[in-house]
Amino acid sequence: MNCLSPSILSADFARLGEQISIVEQAGAQYLHFDVMDGCFVPNISFGMPVLSSLRKSTNLMLDVHLMIQDPIRYIADIADCGADIITVHAEACWDLNHAIDLIKERNLLAGVALSPATSLAKLDYILPRVDMVLIMTVSPGMGGQELIPYTLDKIRDLKEIIDCRGLKTDIEADGGINDKTLKSVLDAGANIIVAGSSIFEGDIEGNTKRLLEIMK
Numbered sequence: 001m002n003c004l005s006p007s008i009l010s011a012d013f014a015r016l017g018e019q020i021s022i023v024e025q026a027g028a029q030y031l032h033f034d035v036m037d038g039c040f041v042p043n044i045s046f047g048m049p050v051l052s053s054l055r056k057s058t059n060l061m062l063d064v065h066l067m068i069q070d071p072i073r074y075i076a077d078i079a080d081c082g083a084d085i086i087t088v089h090a091e092a093c094w095d096l097n098h099a100i101d102l103i104k105e106r107n108l109l110a111g112v113a114l115s116p117a118t119s120l121a122k123l124d125y126i127l128p129r130v131d132m133v134l135i136m137t138v139s140p141g142m143g144g145q146e147l148i149p150y151t152l153d154k155i156r157d158l159k160e161i162i163d164c165r166g167l168k169t170d171i172e173a174d175g176g177i178n179d180k181t182l183k184s185v186l187d188a189g190a191n192i193i194v195a196g197s198s199i200f201e202g203d204i205e206g207n208t209k210r211l212l213e214i215m216k
Helices: 013-026 048-055 071-080 096-105 150-164 182-188 204-214
Strands: 003-006 030-036 061-067 085-089 109-114 132-136 170-174 192-195
Touching (some): 003 061, 013 030, 030 048, 071 085, 096 109, 150 170
Parallel strands (some): 003 030, 003 192, 030 061, 085 109
16 A cells, blocks of 8 residues: 655644645545654754654654654663654664564654665665565755655666565655655555655645645
């Protein structure tokens, strides 16, 4: 099943509750929440208080992407704030298996993210334990970038691995996804789509419905 995960990094925080309500009513199934620490990526975004507030105001799946160094330190707190999915970067974990353990101990879905140049080999042994793999289609940490073409091949290769191993792992794609690039990302094998500026710039309801129509 294809699902849309609007990224609130591109939302207007003065109208955040209103804009989340719009994407939810328009049919989005997930809400993407980027946590940035200024260390793993240059930018700083938002953290637990915002996530906890959102949990009280939406029934969407809260898709939390930890772009932070040593995310193991914060998994329990993020879980307590109401996350449904917690995704950690393979490049940022000193013990990826332990991170997955901590997420699953909370009965949450566990995701692993890979930056564009990170090899799929990082997933060789952990893949059967993971509910979702997030393929970054831009460099992590900043919105508004153009999709990196070779990441489509990476998605295709991951999809082939998942199918060959008989797994049900979701593939999420994040970065530079809009009306022009969405179809190629879906064709490559991704089924959970993160979109930020292509949803929250302009007509939010219309943008959400248009992307969902492409995803049918």
